[in-house]
Structures are given as structure tokens and as C-alpha cells.
Amino acid sequence: MAAAVSAARLCRLAGRNLSSLSVRHRQAVSLPARRCYICASTGNNLQFRLDERTAHSSLDLFKKDTGVIYRMLGMDPSHVPDNPERFREWAVVFGDGKISSGRHYWEVTVKKSQEFRVGVAEAQMSREDCVGTNISSWVFGYAQRKWFAMTRNKMVPVTLVGKPERVGILVDYEAGLLMLVDVEKPRIIHTLRAQFKAPLCPAFGLWDGELLTHSGLEEPEGLK
Template sequence: MIYEGTQSNTYLLSTANVILDPRTAQRNLTVSEDGKQARFSGRLLPDSPLRFSNWYGILGKESFSSGRHYYEVQVGAKTCYVVGFVKESVERMKNIQKNTENGFLVFKLVTKDYNVSTTPDTSLSLNDPPKKVGAYVDYERGQVSFYNADTRSHIYSFTGYNFSEKLYPVVNPCSALPLDPLIISPVTPAAASPACLL
């Protein structure tokens, strides 16, 4: 559990124990046995309709249809990655735009450009590029937010959505060098700072 709110209005928030689902991993990805790491390997896994076919994505096993949930991903020195949430109905087989219109609520780094999946994408100027990204959903409030988990600073929030289907955590480690894994990190006690999630 971590805290959300201000010093005068603080309440407990569930920390999601995100475990990646290898059945949904794009065929070129390798997932660790504990489901906490994903990397591009280039090895072709058997095809499946559960997998993303044209995007190096992988979903978490657990979906969310209520409540508030938060998880963190260690991105390190990677030059390309995607972290966030997708709707259950998201298209996995066709090559579509990865934006809110198509069910993607994600934060990403692509070719030195930080942006979020609005329609069209919104570029972000970050003074302190994150090494660890926090992703948060408040289902009833219709909000998805992203944070620099090390500095406890807010990056961006999608707001005003009326969610009506399950949301899944999603990450994409990309195929750009370095081929370090994306790592689902335990949420540290310091993340209980009320300033972390506003």
C-alpha cells in the first residue's frame, strides 16, 4: 500500500503486484520466469492471437475494473520504451496508432522524444528524465497518471475518461539499443510520500 493525497487529505492506495503475461508478449520478446522483466531478444516465439503482432508490447496478467492502482517500471538508460495501461479490447493483430482513441493510455520515450498517447501524441519536455516510471490508474475517476518514481514528480495525467472495460498494465521494451530489460520494480517505502501522487 502507498499513500495518495495531501498532508491534510491522505488515503491508502493499492500497489499493484504486476506480473507480465508471456502469452501476450510479441514474438520477439523474452520474459523472465518471475514475470517481472521483459526484453527484446529477436527469438521468434510461437504465434498466438493473444500476442501483439506489430508492436513489442506485453500485458500484465491482472486487469483492473475498479479502484486505484500503482506500479513502477525501471527503465534505466533505455532509449526507447512504453509504460502504461491499455483497454481490454485493444487491437493486437493489426498495425494501428497507439493512442487513446484506440485504447492506449501510455507514456513513452522514442528517439529522444518523451510523449504520451493522446490523439495526436503530445510531446513532453522533461528536465529530469526518469530512470524509474510510476504508472497510476484511478478507475472511478477516469484518470491515468505518470510519475518520475525517483523524484516523486508528476509527468502527465490523462483525465476525464469514463472507463467501462478492463484496463491492463502494458510495457514495451522496444528493439533499440541498449537492449536492457524493462523491470517491474517493487514500490519502496519512500513512495509513500504524499507528494508522490496528486
């Protein structure tokens, strides 16, 4: 897979909801100052749940909001509470934890999915964008039986044999690093380098199957 892909092909890989029919320039939006994350951690044991207020109408949260299932039909968007925090065009949901310093680790179990993204995004990221397509989000994704790292709408192949059911995500805020972790070894598979300047949230995109988060974990020993 090339480092950058055409806009037409990326429309699918970016995971846009099937009901969306056009691509237009995205502007950042100003979200309410009253955003209310239940967990803000500066240690290594970030614990979070998925924030229903941000979830696209095709995503159904379960297991006390630690898991999410993609439903193709989903809910009628008009029946979902209207608020500026919700993703309405992309099948994305944020975690309710906020990261502004430190080193943090969590794991994700993915079942029956052939297209998903896991990573971080700025808490104030525009809800008009999909994670990985702007300068405010950094993700690792799986699509077309291949792994990739993505930010700024550019995709870089990640060499990984097979598709593990469970992977780890390690964030080092000060160092500007997002790492994909093989939980079996454990070892770092790939590292995305960034300059984090604003509070981050765990971020997830899902276009089939289900995803379960495991937070509040210690970082595995031996990771650099």
C-alpha cells in the first residue's frame, strides 16, 4: 500500500458512513467548555469508558460502555440526541478519559471486524472529520487485510503478520509517541511520531464487528 492514497480510494478506507454522499472541506468546531470527562489521568493507569455522547448512530455501546458494536442500519440519526460532541457522518466514538501528560497504556480486543481504527485524537477535534484524516488525530487501522498507521490523511503500511484479536496502544504524551503493541511478546510493532499540544482522548473507528476496550492497565515490562 502506498504511503498516500487517492482521495477516491481513501473515501472508503476513511470509513465514511454509507449514508454520506459528498466530500467537502472540514472545519474545526468549537465544542462547549462544559465538556465533562470522568477521568483525567497523569499516571500510567488511564481508565476510561466509551463516551456515548460522541458515538455515531451506527455504534451501539455495551458491557458498561467499554465495548462497541457496529450495526449497519444503526439508529435513525434524528432519534439520537443532537449535540456538537457527536460524530454524525463517521462511525467513530471517543473514550471519556483525557490525556494531557504522562505515559498511558490500554488494550483493545477486536472481533469479526475487517475495518477498524484505534488510537488517539484531540478532545476538541472536529466532529466533521474521521480519525486519521486530520492533524488532530493519530491512529492505527486495519482494512483490506492490511495494517496501516494514519494521520493527516496519509497512510503508512505497518508490517504485521496476521490479524491479532487483541492489540495494545501506548501513548507517551511528552515524547509525542503513539505505539502499537503486540501483547503476546510484548513488543512495539510500530511507532507514530507527533507533537501533542492539546488534551487527547482514546479514539476508535469501527465499520463492522465489535471492539472491546481494556483500560486501567500497567504498561508491559520491556517496552522502550
